[in-house]
Amino acid sequence: MAELPITLHHAHQTRSMRALWLLHELDVPFELVVHPFGKNLRDPAYLAKSPVGRVPALEIGGQTLFESGAITEYLCETFPEAGLGRAPGDPERADWLVWVHFAETMAQHCAALTQQHIALYEDHMRSPIVMKLESARLAKCYAALDQRLQSRDHLLDSGFSAADISCGYSVYSGRHFAHIEPFAALSAWYARITARPAFQKSLPPEGAPLYGDKFYEAPA
Structure with missing residues (x-):
């Protein structure tokens, strides 16, 4: 398969981490665009990729996908040789x-x-x-x-x-x-x-976590 241009729009520790982890498992080349978690995702240029201003958004081969579940299915179908999906007809x-x-x-x-x-x-x-x-x-x-x-x-x-x-x-x-x-x-x-x-490889860099190492206890 010819190499597909892939760009992942990501914010640390959000649902886009699923797509980032999957791309690393697939071991395919991709560009990573990291967005701060905040209002910049409402920029019209980004909303053209993800209409409600969420991550992930994945640009691949001239198409743009949003929703992490859809991205997971699409990537597994696009790179079946990695064995991370289960195709129609598979018993699993x-x-x-x-x-x-x-x-x-x-x-x-x-x-x-x-x-x-x-x-x-x-x-x-x-x-x-x-x-x-x-x-x-x-x-x-x-x-x-x-x-x-x-x-x-x-x-x-x-x-x-x-x-x-x-x-x-x-x-x-x-x-x-x-x-x-x-x-x-x-x-x-x-x-x-x-x-x-x-x-x-999908973990945030030092000083970038949204959650940190803290456990957030529910009130008694």
């Missing part, structure tokens, strides 16, 4: 799709918690009820992953795939708001996948 296709998109269920809870704990910078703006509910819902997602990972090293029986990348990013984000340690299978899986060189 349905499971692969389920877990690729289950990542967004977790991400919605993480987004609500990020807003409550970080974006809303004054205490009177925040809702302790929302914080407690969303952290509990995130823990339920952990339980679902933990159950899936009983007697498995990865989310699919055949091994590591983009499903692990998608859910792995959501756990990476979520562990700032809900502890993963009570879930033994989930914790072991998370340690395995985050030891991968491609994950390490």
Whole structure:
């Protein structure tokens, strides 16, 4: 296959980290454009790529995609030789799709918690009820992953795939708001996948994290 020009629009520790990690796993050349997390994503030039001003946006071969789940599917179909997707007709296709998109269920809870704990910078703006509910819902997602990972090293029986990348990013984000340690299978899986060189390459540089190393406790 001829080399495709690829540009990823990214903000550190956001959903675009899924696409960044996947591109590193695919080991294909790409350009990375890093945006600060903020109002610059509302610039008309960027809105032409992502109409609601979110990351990621992926420019590839003259097309522009937004939505991380769609980007995951497209990249896996474009570079099938990497073995990170499961094509139609594959017996694991349905499971692969389920877990690729289950990542967004977790991400919605993480987004609500990020807003409550970080974006809303004054205490009177925040809702302790929302914080407690969303952290509990995130823990339920952990339980679902933990159950899936009983007697498995990865989310699919055949091994590591983009499903692990998608859910792995959501756990990476979520562990700032809900502890993963009570879930033994989930914790072991998370340690395995985050030891991968491609994950390490997708981490933010020193001083750039959105979350830092802090755990954001829900109010009692």
